[in-house]
Amino acid sequence: MEKITMDGGQAIMKSLEAEGVEYIFGYSGGSVIPIFDAMMTTNTNIKFVLVRHEQGAAHMADGYARATGKPAVVLVTSGPGATNVITGIMTAHMDSVPMICLTGQSVSWMIGKDAFQEADIFDISMPVVKHSYLLSSPNDIPRTIREAFHIATTGRPGPVLIDVPKDMSAGPMTGDLHAEMDIPGYQTHENGEINAEHISDIAEALSTSKKPLFLVGHGVMISGAQDAMREFAEKLNVPVTTTLLGKGAFPETHELSLGWLGMHGSAYANKAICDCDLLVNIGSRFDDRILGDPSKFCKQAKIIHVDIDPSEIGKMIQPDIHCIGDALKVINALMPHVSELNTTEWLRKLDGWKEKFPFKFKRQGELKMQHVIDEFYKLSEGNAVVVTDVGQHQMWAGQFYKTDHANNFLSSGGAGTMGFGLPAAIGAQFGRPDDLVICFCGDGGFQMTLFELATAAIHKLPIKIVVLNNHYLGMVRQWQELFYEDRTHGVDLEGNPDFVKLAESYGIKGFNLRRSGDVRRIINAALDYNEGPCLINCECEKTDNVFPMIPAGKPIEDMLIEAPKPHVKLEKPTGST
C-alpha cells in the first residue's frame, strides 16, 4: 500500500490524472479553493478551462465526451455553483453521456445547518445522475474517483457527481492512492455472456423476414459498433434508419440508409416503420419522439430490442425478442448466423419513397435555414463535427447535414436543452482540435449561453458559430401556428442584439448573411477564417415550419409530410411537448 501525505485536493488531482483526464471545465468559489490550489501544487497534465457560467462547464464536458467518447470533469463551487450545473447533468443523463462532476460543499460539520452557500446537491441531483457520492473522509477520495469513472464510462454511460465538503479537500489524505473499487451492486452487462438462444431467435427472425428494418441508436456508437453495424447491414442487405442521436452510427449517404426517423425525421424512414415486417432496434430506447403513439407503434411487425440496459426492455415497447448486451458483442455474435436476405423488392419500394418524399426547400426568395445548413454540408464536404442547439434549426440540421461518421452529430436529444449548442461545441473543439466544428444555434438558444463566446475567444477555438436568426422561438411558434390557430404568444424575440457587434465585442469575427444569393460566398469566407471563432448571423425567413412532422402522441401514420392546406384545422397534440 502506497502511503503518501498530501491533502484531499492533491489526492483529487492525482486520482484524476490516473484516470487520464485531459480537461477540467469549471468555475471557482470558496469551497473549492483547496482543489484549485492543488492544481497549482500537483504536477499533472490536466488542463483547466475557466468558463463563464457553470451550466456552460457541464455542456462543455458533455460536448467533449460526445465528440471523443472520453469523460471530462466539471468542477464547481457549492450552493449556486452546484445548482447551476443541474441542467447540464440532466442533459448528459438523458443522452447517456459520461461525465464526472465535482461540486464543492460546506465543511462537513456545517452540512444541514444552512451554512453559507450550502445546497444539498447530493439529493437535488439524485434523479439525474447515474450515481453520486458525498465524501466523508479524504481517505476515500482515490477509491471514490476510481469508482466514479468506472461507473460513468461503463455499461450505459452517465454522469456521476461527487460532493466534496471543504474539509475533505483541505484535510490530510493518508489513504491508499491505488485503493480498490468496492461496488458489488454494479453490473454493467458489458462483459456478460450474450444469450445464445436470443441470438438464434434473432437470426431466425431475420432469415424469414421479407421486409426487415434496422433501427439504430446512440448505443451503437457508445459501443463503438458503427463499423460492425455497417458490415452487418451490408451482409444482410437490410435498410437502416437511425434515431437523431444515432446519426453517424450508420453512414447516411449509404444506399441502405433511410436517414433518421421520428417526429421530424424522413418520411421514408417513418413510412418504413409502418410497413416493415421485422424491426430490429439496436441501442435505442424507443424514445417518445420516434414512437408517436406507443400503443399503435409498428403493430404489423415483429419487434426485436437489443440494449445494454435491461430496464429499457419493455419500458416503452414490449418486444417479441430481446437481447441484453453490448451492441458490438451482440452484432458480432449474430454475424456468423446470418446471410444475405432477398430484400430487392422491399428496397425498391423504399427507394420509391425516397424519391417521392425527399427533404426539400426553396433556394430562392427569403433566406432559409435549410439553405444555410445545406451549403455548409456541401462546402465542408460533410466532414464537420456538427453541434446543434434546440429548435427548428436543430431538426433542419439533422435533415440537411448528413452524417457519415460516428460522434459527428452532437445534439441534446432526450432533454432538448436550449443553450446546449455553443458550450457543447466548445467542448467538442477542445476534444477534437484538428476537426472542423460547426455550431448551429437558434437566436433563442444562443442567447441562453452566449457568454461562453469569451471562452471560445480566449482559447482561439476555430468554431463556426452559425446563428440561424428568425427573431422567434421558432419551434414553439410553429406549434402555435399549427395547433393553436396561430395564436402566437411569448415567442417574439424582439430586442435581439446585433449579434455581429456582440461577437466583435468579444474579439470574435462576425459575418452577416441576409440574402440567399450570398450564402455560398459568406460561408466560404467563414470557412476560410482560421484565427479563432467566427459568428455568422443568418437573417432567416421568420415563419417557416419544419416538415415532415408527426404531431406529438399521434401514430406515425398521421405524419404530415408537408405543410397542411391553410384551412385545415389540426387537433392539439396529446403527447408530451
Add this chain to the structure above:
Amino acid sequence: MINSKTTHTLSVYVSNKPGVLARIAQTFSRRGYNVESLVVSPAIDGNFSRMTIGVSGATEGLDQIIKQVSKLIDVLHCSDHTFDDAVTKEMGLVKIAVGSEGRGEALQIAEHFGCKAVDLTEKSIMLQVVGDPDKIDALMGMLQKFKIIEIVRTGKVVMSRGIETT
C-alpha cells in the same frame, strides 16, 4: 389498511451506503407507486442491508421498476415475493380502551390470535401480535367492537423457504 392483493412485497439487498434508501424511494414514487411498509435491517455481513418493501400500485409495470431498482449502483438485487410461498411475517401492537367489563372478551380474542397482553391497566390493554399480515388484519377487525386507541405495525418481513437465500 394494507391489502395484500394489490400490495407487492419486494426484498431488496443493498450496500449500506448513504442515500440508498432515498434512491429506491425515488424510483417508486416517480412512477406512482406508494411505499406502504418498509423494514430495513443489517444483513449478516454488516456492509449490506436487507430491505423488505411493501408497495402498492399497478402490477403491470412493476417488473420494469424492479429492473430500475436493480440497476441502482448500491442495489445488489431486488425481487418480488408477492406470488411465491416465501414466509411473510409482521408484528403489530394495538392498544384498546377497556375496563373490567370487556376485559375478559378482549383477552379471549387475544388468545385466539396467539397475542400477548404486554401492558395492562385499569382502563386499557396493549396486545402484541405476530403473524402474516392477513392475520393481523383479521385481529384488528375483531377488535373493532372495542375502542382502539392506537395501532402500530412493523411492516412485513419476508424470507424464502428452504436452503436458498431470499
